Amino acid sequence: MNQLLSSATDNLKGTVNVPGDKSISHRALIMGSLAIGETLVAGLLEGEDVLNTAAAMRALGADIRKDEDGTWHIHGVGVGALHEPEGALDMGNSGTGARLLMGLISTYPFSTTFIGDASLSSRPMKRVTDPLESFGAEFHGSENGTLPLTVRGTGMPVPISYDVPVASAQVKSAIMLAALNTPGTTTIFEKKPTRDHTERMFSFFGVDTTTTPKDSGRVITVTGQPELTARNLTVPGDPSSAAFPVVAALITPGSDITIRNVGLNPDRTGLFITLKEMGADIEFVNEREDCGEPVADLRVRHSRLKAITVPQDRAPSMIDEYPILCIAAAFADGTTMMRGAEELRVKESDRIAIMVKGLRACGIDVEEFDDGMAITGSREKPAGGAVIETHLDHRIAMSFLTLGLQSEQPVTVDDGSVIETSFPIFRELMNGLGANIHPAGENK
Structure with missing residues (x-):
């Protein structure tokens, strides 16, 4: 097992490019x-x-x-x-x-x-x-x-x-x-x-x-x-990959980052729309088109998020982003309701069940439904301290490593190697912005 551990950080700063969509x-x-x-x-x-x-x-x-x-x-x-x-x-x-x-x-x-x-x-x-x-x-x-x-x-x-x-x-x-x-x-x-x-x-x-x-x-x-x-x-930057540094910056005080060349296909922007409704400071800069796809640079700054009910008809446009949305919801005031996402049960893993188990292990209040979950967030940092079973799911791994950036205790994922399937430079990119993600057992 290639365990990765994520520890609390002060802030995230810088400009990066995420891998292609x-x-x-x-x-x-x-x-x-x-x-x-x-x-x-x-x-x-x-x-x-x-x-x-x-x-x-x-x-x-x-x-x-x-x-x-x-x-x-x-x-x-x-x-x-x-x-x-x-x-x-x-x-x-x-x-x-x-x-x-x-x-x-x-x-x-x-x-x-x-x-x-x-x-x-x-x-x-x-x-x-x-x-x-x-x-x-x-x-x-x-x-x-x-x-x-x-x-x-x-x-x-x-x-x-x-x-x-x-x-x-x-x-x-x-x-x-x-x-x-x-x-x-x-x-x-x-x-x-x-x-x-x-x-x-x-x-x-x-x-x-x-x-x-x-x-x-x-x-x-x-x-x-x-x-x-x-x-x-030219393949635009993957908005599903951009989601992780975006949420990391939103939940980390003092953060101000820019992500260049992110694809903004209308069928893929559900997470960004949802985060803005939650109060996220996300600015679309230099909007343009490449190979038939809309593209822009994203400037993201730390924000005080508030809970919302995510419209069920938005699920198809953000189905892969629900795990990282769960992390944002853990830092939002109130209870964020996510329903209509039953497809999460048959993704790389049963993402509803695994996210619920991992969030609870980190001290976060969550209720599970057949088609989603409800997460009650807080201004206080969650306890963290858990070892998360990723079930070979790369988005589960990256989501909980993002959570660890603002948890009281480090968060560990049982197998970070699965991240290679979609975001091979994840750790390098995040640490370049100021994160603290490294193999478990290393002294950092």
């Missing part, structure tokens, strides 16, 4: 691999999850390499030209990578086996595989649809119309990727809008796709078998 990085690799010509990608997140997707796309036929200056070169093979990999595709801890690639290859006439680590192998896949079977693909594995799972793609896919039963950008995106190699038009109905990174990336590469508002949701269409042309792009 993980969702956009996955999609940039996939779409570049399907485009004719050379796609150049700057700012790609180089965490384990994305690197596993790069390795998988190489195994499927793309030529992908990285320059000394950090630019990634992708020579694509064209839609319809992927080939059967020689071995299983190991997706490590990445549910996003696994589900997107299951969609992509479900409409190719070959078989592929997906494997992953213990965490990924415990996560359900049926909500993705069920609609993909409608294209004609077959899936073979355990009864509950967990990895290892073999996909037998179809050589004669048929377009589908699918009503997504639960708000999930991964399910939607898997269907859209399956539609790329399917003749005709595939239609997807979303009851609740989810992140639109796939739609934006499809449009950026020239896929004929439309998005139409309908009632409270959206209708998305994809016309299959396009000829994609290589494009150059």
